[in-house]
Amino acid sequence: MSSPNKPTDKPEAIPAANFIRNIVEADLAAGKHAQRHWAGQPGTAADHAAGPLDPAKIRTRFPPEPNGYLHFGHAKSILLNFGLATQFGGRCHLRFDDTNPEKEDQEYVDSIIDAVHWLGCTWENAGETNLYQASNYFDWMAAFAEYLISAGHAYVDSQNADEMRANRGTLTQPGKDSPFRNRSVAENMDLFKRMQAGEFADGAHILRAKIDMSAPNINLRDPAIYRIRHATHHNTGDKWCVYPMYTFAHPIEDALECITHSICTLEFEDQRPFYDWLLERLAEGGLLQRPLPQQIEFSRLNLTYVVLSKRKLIQLVEEKHVEGWDDPRMPTLVGARRRGYSAEGFRLFAERIGVSKHDSLIDYVLFEDAMREVMNESDQRRIAVLDPLKLIIDNYPEDQVEECFAPNHPLHPELGQRAMPFSRELWIEGEDFMEVPSKGYRRLFPGNMARLRYGYVVKCTGCDKDENGKVVAVHAEYLPETRSGTPGADSVKVKGNLHWVSAAHACPAEIRLYDRLFKVPAPGARREGDAPDLERNFLDDLNPESKRTIFAQLEPCLRDAKPEDRFQFERHGYFVADRVDSQPGKPVFNRAVTLKDSWGKGA
Numbered sequence: 001m002s003s004p005n006k007p008t009d010k011p012e013a014i015p016a017a018n019f020i021r022n023i024v025e026a027d028l029a030a031g032k033h034a035q036r037h038w039a040g041q042p043g044t045a046a047d048h049a050a051g052p053l054d055p056a057k058i059r060t061r062f063p064p065e066p067n068g069y070l071h072f073g074h075a076k077s078i079l080l081n082f083g084l085a086t087q088f089g090g091r092c093h094l095r096f097d098d099t100n101p102e103k104e105d106q107e108y109v110d111s112i113i114d115a116v117h118w119l120g121c122t123w124e125n126a127g128e129t130n131l132y133q134a135s136n137y138f139d140w141m142a143a144f145a146e147y148l149i150s151a152g153h154a155y156v157d158s159q160n161a162d163e164m165r166a167n168r169g170t171l172t173q174p175g176k177d178s179p180f181r182n183r184s185v186a187e188n189m190d191l192f193k194r195m196q197a198g199e200f201a202d203g204a205h206i207l208r209a210k211i212d213m214s215a216p217n218i219n220l221r222d223p224a225i226y227r228i229r230h231a232t233h234h235n236t237g238d239k240w241c242v243y244p245m246y247t248f249a250h251p252i253e254d255a256l257e258c259i260t261h262s263i264c265t266l267e268f269e270d271q272r273p274f275y276d277w278l279l280e281r282l283a284e285g286g287l288l289q290r291p292l293p294q295q296i297e298f299s300r301l302n303l304t305y306v307v308l309s310k311r312k313l314i315q316l317v318e319e320k321h322v323e324g325w326d327d328p329r330m331p332t333l334v335g336a337r338r339r340g341y342s343a344e345g346f347r348l349f350a351e352r353i354g355v356s357k358h359d360s361l362i363d364y365v366l367f368e369d370a371m372r373e374v375m376n377e378s379d380q381r382r383i384a385v386l387d388p389l390k391l392i393i394d395n396y397p398e399d400q401v402e403e404c405f406a407p408n409h410p411l412h413p414e415l416g417q418r419a420m421p422f423s424r425e426l427w428i429e430g431e432d433f434m435e436v437p438s439k440g441y442r443r444l445f446p447g448n449m450a451r452l453r454y455g456y457v458v459k460c461t462g463c464d465k466d467e468n469g470k471v472v473a474v475h476a477e478y479l480p481e482t483r484s485g486t487p488g489a490d491s492v493k494v495k496g497n498l499h500w501v502s503a504a505h506a507c508p509a510e511i512r513l514y515d516r517l518f519k520v521p522a523p524g525a526r527r528e529g530d531a532p533d534l535e536r537n538f539l540d541d542l543n544p545e546s547k548r549t550i551f552a553q554l555e556p557c558l559r560d561a562k563p564e565d566r567f568q569f570e571r572h573g574y575f576v577a578d579r580v581d582s583q584p585g586k587p588v589f590n591r592a593v594t595l596k597d598s599w600g601k602g603a
């Protein structure tokens with residue numbers, strides 16, 4: 001994290017027990033993967049066989065499609081996969097799953113790399129650089145498809161999309177064999193070669209696995225594996241006009257990369273039989289090394305008060321409900337970083353929520369609490385007056401300036417203290433003065449005494465008002481013998497404690513107070529009492545007060561804050577110098593999170 005704060009540690013492994021960790025431990029104990037070889041790069045069975053035993057005990061991977069920005073849910077997957085590798089002496093690969101030619105973009109690739117690094121994870125380990133692009137495997141994938149044809153495990157279907165859909169059957173009814181299902185190997189091979197040569201239009205033919213049209217699992221009813229798509233690919237250009245289906249490509253990518261545990265979200269559970277079927281066929285043919293990767297599913301992260309669907313996130317950006325992908329209110333990792341959330345906070349959060357197969361909705365409070373806990377430990381304290389009101393100490397010499405000392409971190413005295421200039425005119429918080437005090441009010445009101453934190457006890461003598469009766473300045477007298485840190489500090493007992501900055505020295509700054517983007521726990525979901533036909537739109541649940549910009553007075557040393565420096569502003573919360581708009585000399589701060597939860601349980 002930023003310079004004034006304590007350096008963060010390397011990503012911790014995930015120490016809490018979870019079912020995936022148990023699987024890995026059992027596999028290691030059984031020596032399941034001990035005999036794998038590793039060619040030093042992805043490859044077929046023959047390639048790996050020529051290499052040494054794999055020095056990595058396990059291999060996991062994080063395989064994003066570079067078609068959007070990563071969000072909080074991806075962080076869970078990243079920390080799980082990289083964490084397991086760290087914990088068990090393995091490696092985790094970052095693989096761009098870029099087999100779909102139409103959606104990818106370099107902008108997304110770059111932002112994913114940044115986000116994974118920001119979370120403290122690395123694919124560079126013990127001399128290996130495990131950063132891969134699935135599109136580099138297209139030659140292998142096409143060759144494997146041809147192998148399946150030659151072994152009688154795949155055929156070219158020439159039904160159109162509607163016919164295919166009609167013949168697929170339903171959950172309760174078996175499908176029907178395609179009239180093209182019994183084409184000869186030679187005919188299938190010829191057609192597939194001509195598909196690759198560009199002889200046919202998109203959709204004219206499709207290559208399907210030949211499994212069982214009456215399988216109870218619809219995913220095994222001859223799934224499509226290669227389709228014609230005349231499209232330019234960002235990596236392979238116009239070399240291909242056929243592209244593999246995701247469900248065909250993904251298991252092969254895992255096996256080529258020697259992945260031992262292929263961890264994905266629950267929606268892929270029904271695909272696992274095909275994953276296993278496909279890899280078995282290819283291993284039988286001697287193309288892939290055994291033991292084959294094992295797919296393991298876990299439940300995705302769902303959080304209250306946010307949306308984590310790519311489609312909805314795109315809508316927020318495109319319709320300008322937010323100021324971009326990195327808007328500090330967005331649940332993207334670029335947004336989180338700009339908001340001032342800490343990577344270490346993500347790790348603590350991930351550890352706490354654990355990993356399971358049960359769908360659950362996690363309370364946003366848990367996320368914020370993890371952030372608070374980490375920042376409380378790591379962030380230095382500073383003083384900022386967010387709603388400045390002038391305090392004039394009438395008995396303090398007009399030209400005098402002295403230094404008061406404030407500890408940088410109450411939990412870490414070794415971080416020292418800093419000097420804050422004290423002078424006759426200060427800024428205090430507007431809420432720290434009441435002309436007519438409410439019951440129990442302990443701060444400034446005429447006749448009352450309170451302590452200026454790290455400075456003196458002052459006694460309020462009155463206030464000035466403008467023509468509308470608004471208080472524009474408060475007057476007080478200080479008690480010289482009560483300076484903090486001197487023997488007289490305790491000579492006068494007071495209950496109120498005020499934050500202040502010297503008016504002549506303070507740094508005025510723009511502050512962005514961010515709050516939750518949505519005002520209800522489940523944006524867009526139906527609520528109790530809704531009419532049966534009512535459909536809600538998540539956009540109607542946007543919180544109109546999710547961003548408020550104010551101008552504050554900061555203690556002078558904050559003038560030098562560098563982008564991404566983060567502090568606890570005493571009594572207000574954790575604030576970060578905005579990484580886009582803040583400049584030394586002219587800081588702009590974002591509020592990451594308040595000191596305490598003000599939303600209450602599920603409010």
Ligand code: ATP
Pocket residue numbers: 062063064065066067072073074076077263264265299300301302308310
């Ligand atoms: P889509 O498939 O709609 O493009 P996606 O969120 O699945 O979106 P991917 O790039 O495929 O995007 O995701 C990469 C990895 O992150 C996958 O392994 C996926 O399982 C995991 N992942 C995505 N969303 C979540 C989530 N909410 N919780 C945990 N893991 C997630």
Ligand code: MG
Pocket residue numbers: 065
């Ligand atoms: Mg996906």
